[in-house]
Amino acid sequence: MHQVRTTCPYCGVGCGVVADVEDATLTTVSGDQDHPANYGRLCVKGSALHETLGEGGRLTRPRVDGVEVDWTTALDSVAQRLADTRREHGSHALAAYLSGQLLTEDYYVANKLFKGFLGTPHLDTNSRLCMASAVAGYKRAFGADAVPCSYEDLEEAELVVLVGSNLAWNHPVLYQRLRTAKTRNPLMRVVVIDPRVTDSCEIADLYLGLAPGSDARLFNGLLAFMAERKRLDRVYLAGHVDGVDEALAAAAEEDCSLEAIAADCDLDPEALQTFYYWFSSQLHVVTLYSQGINQSSSGTDKCNAIINCHLAGGKLGLPGAGPFSITGQPNAMGGREVGGLANQLAAHMDYDTPGALDRVRRFWSTETLTPTLPEAPGHKAFALFEAIERGEVQALWVMATNPAVSLPEANRIRAALAKCPLVIVSECMANTDLLAYADIVLPASSWAEKDGTVTNSERRISRQRGMLAPPGEARHDWWIIGQVAARLGYGEAFAYRHPGEIFDEHARLSGFENGRDAKAGFRLFDISGLAGLDREGYDALAPIQWPVNATAPSGTARLFEDGRFATPSGRARLLPVRPRGPSQALSEARPLRLNTGRVRDQWHTMSRTGRAPRLMNHRAEPFIEVHPDDALAAGVGDAQLARLKGADGDYLGRVRVAKGQRPGEVFVPMHWTDRFSKRARMGGLLKAHLDPLSGQPESKHGAVALTPLAPAWEATLLVADDLATTTAWCEDSRYWARIPLDHAERWQLAGGRAGEAPGDWLSRLGDWLPVAPTLWCEDPASGRLRAAGVADGRLRWWLMVGPPAELPGLGWLDACFAGHPLEEPARRRLLAGCDAGEADSGPLVCSCHQVGQQAIVAAIHGGDTSVEALGARLACGTQCGSCIPELKSLIEDALEEEACHARADQKLEKQTI
Numbered sequence: 033m034h035q036v037r038t039t040c041p042y043c044g045v046g047c048g049v050v051a052d053v054e055d056a057t058l059t060t061v062s063g064d065q066d067h068p069a070n071y072g073r074l075c076v077k078g079s080a081l082h083e084t085l086g087e088g089g090r091l092t093r094p095r096v097d098g099v100e101v102d103w104t105t106a107l108d109s110v111a112q113r114l115a116d117t118r119r120e121h122g123s124h125a126l127a128a129y130l131s132g133q134l135l136t137e138d139y140y141v142a143n144k145l146f147k148g149f150l151g152t153p154h155l156d157t158n159s160r161l162c163m164a165s166a167v168a169g170y171k172r173a174f175g176a177d178a179v180p181c182s183y184e185d186l187e188e189a190e191l192v193v194l195v196g197s198n199l200a201w202n203h204p205v206l207y208q209r210l211r212t213a214k215t216r217n218p219l220m221r222v223v224v225i226d227p228r229v230t231d232s233c234e235i236a237d238l239y240l241g242l243a244p245g246s247d248a249r250l251f252n253g254l255l256a257f258m259a260e261r262k263r264l265d266r267v268y269l270a271g272h273v274d275g276v277d278e279a280l281a282a283a284a285e286e287d288c289s290l291e292a293i294a295a296d297c298d299l300d301p302e303a304l305q306t307f308y309y310w311f312s313s314q315l316h317v318v319t320l321y322s323q324g325i326n327q328s329s330s331g332t333d334k335c336n337a338i339i340n341c342h343l344a345g346g347k348l349g350l351p352g353a354g355p356f357s358i359t360g361q362p363n364a365m366g367g368r369e370v371g372g373l374a375n376q377l378a379a380h381m382d383y384d385t386p387g388a389l390d391r392v393r394r395f396w397s398t399e400t401l402t403p404t405l406p407e408a409p410g411h412k413a414f415a416l417f418e419a420i421e422r423g424e425v426q427a428l429w430v431m432a433t434n435p436a437v438s439l440p441e442a443n444r445i446r447a448a449l450a451k452c453p454l455v456i457v458s459e460c461m462a463n464t465d466l467l468a469y470a471d472i473v474l475p476a477s478s479w480a481e482k483d484g485t486v487t488n489s490e491r492r493i494s495r496q497r498g499m500l501a502p503p504g505e506a507r508h509d510w511w512i513i514g515q516v517a518a519r520l521g522y523g524e525a526f527a528y529r530h531p532g533e534i535f536d537e538h539a540r541l542s543g544f545e546n547g548r549d550a551k552a553g554f555r556l557f558d559i560s561g562l563a564g565l566d567r568e569g570y571d572a573l574a575p576i577q578w579p580v581n582a583t584a585p586s587g588t589a590r591l592f593e594d595g596r597f598a599t600p601s602g603r604a605r606l607l608p609v610r611p612r613g614p615s616q617a618l619s620e621a622r623p624l625r626l627n628t629g630r631v632r633d634q635w636h637t638m639s640r641t642g643r644a645p646r647l648m649n650h651r652a653e654p655f656i657e658v659h660p661d662d663a664l665a666a667g668v669g670d671a672q673l674a675r676l677k678g679a680d681g682d683y684l685g686r687v688r689v690a691k692g693q694r695p696g697e698v699f700v701p702m703h704w705t706d707r708f709s710k711r712a713r714m715g716g717l718l719k720a721h722l723d724p725l726s727g728q729p730e731s732k733h734g735a736v737a738l739t740p741l742a743p744a745w746e747a748t749l750l751v752a753d754d755l756a757t758t759t760a761w762c763e764d765s766r767y768w769a770r771i772p773l774d775h776a777e778r779w780q781l782a783g784g785r786a787g788e789a790p791g792d793w794l795s796r797l798g799d800w801l802p803v804a805p806t807l808w809c810e811d812p813a814s815g816r817l818r819a820a821g822v823a824d825g826r827l828r829w830w831l832m833v834g835p836p837a838e839l840p841g842l843g844w845l846d847a848c849f850a851g852h853p854l855e856e857p858a859r860r861r862l863l864a865g866c867d868a869g870e871a872d873s874g875p876l877v878c879s880c881h882q883v884g885q886q887a888i889v890a891a892i893h894g895g896d897t898s899v900e901a902l903g904a905r906l907a908c909g910t911q912c913g914s915c916i917p918e919l920k921s922l923i924e925d926a927l928e929e930e931a932c933h934a935r936a937d938q939k940l941e942k943q944t945i
Contacts, residue, residue: 036499037064039486040078041133041479042635044359045069045206046488047078048575051480053499058082058480068575069183069488075204075912076633076647076879081479083644085500091462091475092504103505107512110429110472111519113454117427118150123406125426127154127416130372131433132162132361135484135496137534138509139363140370141526142431143378145513147371148396148403149522153383153410154425156374158433159364160413164726165326166357167368169335172607173343175599176380176556177368180591181318181354182490182577187213188352190316193223193307195247195338196324196732200231201632203322203358204914211235211913223307225250226324227627228657228699229692231917238306241694243298244625245733247325248611251337252283253293254308258344260288263312265346272595273343275606282608312345316352323360323629327731329615329721336607343604349592358489365487369557370538374416374727375409379542380557383409387545395544398524412727414439414720420448427454431509432476434637436465437705440729441680442715458509461639465706475506479640482508484531485573491588493559494575510534532570539563543581556598561585614733615721622677624662625697626734628714632914633879634703642708645772649876653769653780654685654712657699658738663689666738671837673741673767673782676700678717678734684741684767685712698738702731709769710762741767744784745815748839750776750830751801752849760800773842776849780836793817793833803828809863820862825853830862840865841873841884877922878908878915888919892926899923 033054040047048067052060061081065072094106101109117125128146130139139157146155167177174180183206186192192210199207214220214235224236227244242250258264259280269276286292290308294301311317319342325334339355341347348354359365371378381388389405396403411419417439419425428449439445449455449469457470460478467473483498502508510531517526528534543560561580565573576587597604618625633647641647656674658666668674670689675682676698683700693699704712721730743766756777762768764783771778784790797805801821808819817833827848832839844867848854854862861867873884883906896902899919903910909919 033059036497037495038497038499039362039494040074040081041362041496042077043203044361044364044489045203046362046486046492046494047074047205048494049074049078049081051082051499056500058085058500067494069490069492069494070205073205073208073912075914077635077641078205079880079912080641080644080647083646084640085480086643087503089462089643090478090503090506091459091473092506094475094505095470095473097471103507106472106474107515107519110456110474110516113472114150114427114516115520117454121426123151123404124154125424126150126152127411127419127425127427128429128431129413129416129433129435130155130157130367130431132157132159132359132364132367133432134363134367134509135482135486135531136363136366136370136538137484137531138431138513139367139372140378140534140538141510141513141528143371144396145517145522145526147377148392148405149401149517149520149525151404151406153374153406153408154416154419155372155410156413156416157367157372158413158435158438159361159367160373160727161438161729161731162323162326162360163357163364163368164373164412164728165328165331165723166321166335167373168332168723168726169339170357172332172336173339173605174592174597178556178591178598179357179365179489179491180348181356182589183209184589185318185352185354185356186210186320188316189220189318190314190352191221191223191310191318193225193311193317193319194232195225195319195321196326197320197322197358198226198228198230198232198629199320200234200914200917202360202630204632204912206358207232208913221310223310227694227697231632234917234920238303238310240297240299240303240307243296244627244697245328245614246297246611247334248330248337248609249286249293249296251334251341252286252609252611253288253304254311254341255280255337255344256283256288257308258312258341259283261312264344268346268595269344272597273604273606274601275608276344278608279340279606282610285610311341315345315347316350317342317345317347318352318354318356320356320358322358324732326357326728328728328733329723329730330612331723331728332725333607333609333612337609337611340606340609343606349590349595351590354590362488363486365489365491366485366493369487369542374412377405379538379544380555383407391545392541395541396525401522401525414722414729415727417445417448420452423451426452427456428452429456429458430466431458432460434464434466434639434705436469437637437713437715438702439715440718440720440731442713443680445715458512460506463707464637464639474512475504476512477502477506477508481506484510485535487578491577492575493573493578495571495573497571530567532565532567535570536563536565554598556591615730616679616719616733616735618735622679622735622737623696624736624738626676626678626717626736627697627699628702628718628731628734629699631701631703634701636703637705638703638708642772645774646879646882648771649882650879651701652771652778654683654701654704654709655688656683656685656738657688657690657693659693659695659697660689660691661695662698662738663687666740668738668740671835673743673746675739675741676717676736677739678736679719681711681713681716683712683714683717684710698736704769707770710765710767712769741782742786743767743782744786744788745782745790745833746835747781747831747833748836749779749781750842750845750849751779752776752828755801755803755828764796764800773846773849775846775851778842790815790833793819797821797831801829807859807863818863818865822854822859822862826851827854827862830865832865843873877918878906880911880915881907883908885922888922889926892923893930897923897927
């Protein structure tokens with residue numbers, strides 16, 4: 033056994049991981065106590081990393097036109113077809129679409145090949161969908177895409193503002209750091225600004241449930257409030273900031289009274305005034321914002337409205353202060369460093385940076401090769417697929433992402449992919465939605481095998497160290513790109529033998545002629561201090577925040593402490609912001625505002641987290657979160673199936689009635705794909721309304737209609753894994769959701785129309801499954817049925833016809849699929865679905881320790897009325913802490929229920945007397 037220190041591949045927190053490897057198998061993972069991002073903490077997704085591995089479901093051989101081939105044939109085909117397309121249609125007919133899942137070294141080589149040597153500007157990344165507006169906002173204000181803060185600032189702040197961020201679910205380790213800091217410092221205040229009441233509100237001193245899209249109006253009003261109350265830092269503004277008068281004038285164009293702002297934001301005026309007073313009167317303020325701000329057609333302006341308030345109050349460049357955009361992906365920041373966005377070159381140089389084109393060209397030149405860099409930016413993500421649709425782009429190489437699911441107008445995107453003459457896909461998983469459109473499939477290495485670096489949300493570069501050999505013939509992305517480059521005639525510029533050599537080149541470029549051009553100013557991104565590392569030094573690289581150079585050899589925790597910015601003048605800029613509402617208007621046909629986002633235990637399109645059964649239990653099916661009033665108006669109830677009709681398609685999910693949802697609004701998760709459910713892709717609900725500056729889609733403000741699905745029947749089918757290869761039951765179902773278990777697969781099914789007879793179930797089972805029913809119990813009057821198929825003493829399938837609320841706990845049934853012959857007592861219990869005396873644990877709350885709601889509520893009624901007491905008894909909430917807000921909610925509900933019963937008993941006692 034040996035241990036490997038690496039980095040988690042999920043969110044932008046960038047947690048350090050210690051992996052235990054034994055006999056070429058990753059056995060356990062734990063948090064790295066020495067990593068400054070997490071200090072040993074891991075969320076449930078990180079702690080389940082070893083459960084997502086294995087060769088099953090992996091791509092292991094290249095494919096060309098649907099036929100498995102060797103690497104030589106595959107690489108020759110890629111190079112030849114790219115060269116043919118370029119010769120016939122020009123360089124601009126080539127494009128690449130990358131991902132924040134790539135390592136920095138992969139990203140660097142891809143950007144160098146496409147922009148530098150193939151000469152196309154059309155290389156963009158899925159970070160366009162989450163971080164592009166934050167990038168544009170920072171660049172407009174500071175002159176560089178530079179997050180000024182560190183995680184330590186959250187712990188040193190007097191006031192922390194969470195806006196457009198459900199930190200508790202989306203960045204849980206950082207949320208736990210903030211929660212701990214608040215416990216240690218009772219004077220710290222936390223404000224949560226979000227249309228939804230989320231688990232992040234658990235630590236909030238103030239919650240502002242603003243109207244969707246009104247964020248810029250809120251922060252413009254704050255800027256005007258600060259000016260009116262003489263809370264601007266005039267000394268700081270005079271010494272370091274331009275554009276003050278214009279920004280203040282724009283903020284004052286609308287009525288700046290508290291009553292008017294509160295009305296526009298749908299807030300209580302007193303709560304709004306409290307927030308304004310807290311922000312303006314404290315110096316050490318961190319505003320942490322994420323997709324709720326960025327994913328808007330005016331996302332850049334919203335970012336600048338926040339940054340304006342920090343600049344105006346001098347609230348940055350200090351411990352515990354600054355506007356802090358937190359990234360969604362593990363290497364969204366690294367991709368931005370190397371030029372992964374279509375409007376960038378490399379090393380934080382842009383097409384409009386004076387001298388940048390010539391500088392990059394000279395740096396990448398070899399003795400015999402001179403790059404052919406494009407002269408202007410390329411198509412941003414959605415515009416890239418529009419260009420494919422028009423036939424302008426003829427060849428697309430997609431790496432480590434799934435645009436067939438994640439982009440808005442997803443059905444239109446799929447039609448464009450089907451039309452594209454050449455689609456190359458580098459992917460590690462064998463069953464993503466995108467592969468159906470691929471002409472060439474290249475099997476790539478995954479997290480446990482890849483070797484390189486990532487940069488987290490606080491600019492911290494960390495090593496991701498490979499610990500396992502790639503399965504089959506899978507290869508690293510940087511190697512694949514380099515091999516194609518060599519076949520295209522660029523081998524001299526791509527002769528890398530190790531990712532450390534790529535990192536060295538990247539580091540040298542970051543310092544190359546940095547700061548020499550007075551017109552361009554200096555480039556904040558500078559890791560020239562890490563150039564020249566040998567193999568041993570690269571392998572041993574410790575986490576470090578950029579800039580890292582001769583001036584800051586140990587890295588830089590906080591930017592702009594000296595008040596000098598990366599603009600030609602060295603001064604920051606306040607931007608005039610004129611608020612705009614959501615681009616997609618509500619209508620009689622689509623009257624509900626749609627919000628989208630993540631759930632606690634899943635990641636992106638679940639190609640990895642969907643492989644860990646315990647991560648599927650907290651939210652097992654696609655769902656629609658809706659306010660009770662809207663559920664009543666639509667005729668749907670809690671746990672019933674419903675349909676959302678959107679701009680480009682529909683979405684089927686199970687209703688979750690939630691008082692924390694604003695009336696007139698619904699929420700759906702982003703994760704479900706065609707692999708896991710029938711019509712639950714949220715991209716089909718959204719129109720492509722884009723921010724005009726960043727090109728980021730407005731994913732938070734769709735318009736939908738909600739109607740009942742009203743099936744004639746619902747059923748739960750458990751099948752052995754080998755029987756799930758043919759899924760005839762999906763064809764008979766109007767709705768299905770696939771839920772992996774430890775030893776079987778669970779399928780939630782629904783079919784028919786309300787009022788229809790459910791049909792002959794035994795005949796249907798004969799059509800679905802090769803093993804005939806062995807046991808069954810049917811109640812025709814209620815339409816209920818339970819049945820099981822046993823062959824050679826082993827359970828092969830189990831079915832319950834009825835709503836999922838009637839299910840027993842499935843742990844015992846799942847164990848019956850483990851492969852061993854069932855004893856007679858167990859066979860007798862199959863229709864009951866549980867072993868004698870086994871209690872149903874209810875819906876899962878704590879994924880780390882698999883603790884269900886029923887056990888928690890029973891413990892609360894037994895006297896464990898604190899999170900600590902529940903942890904001591906059941907272990908829930910003691911590992912990653914993500915379930916603590918839900919535990920608190922269950923405690924409050926149970927105590928309120930007991931209080932209600934006590935009041936009822938007292939009333940009855942008085943009546944009796």
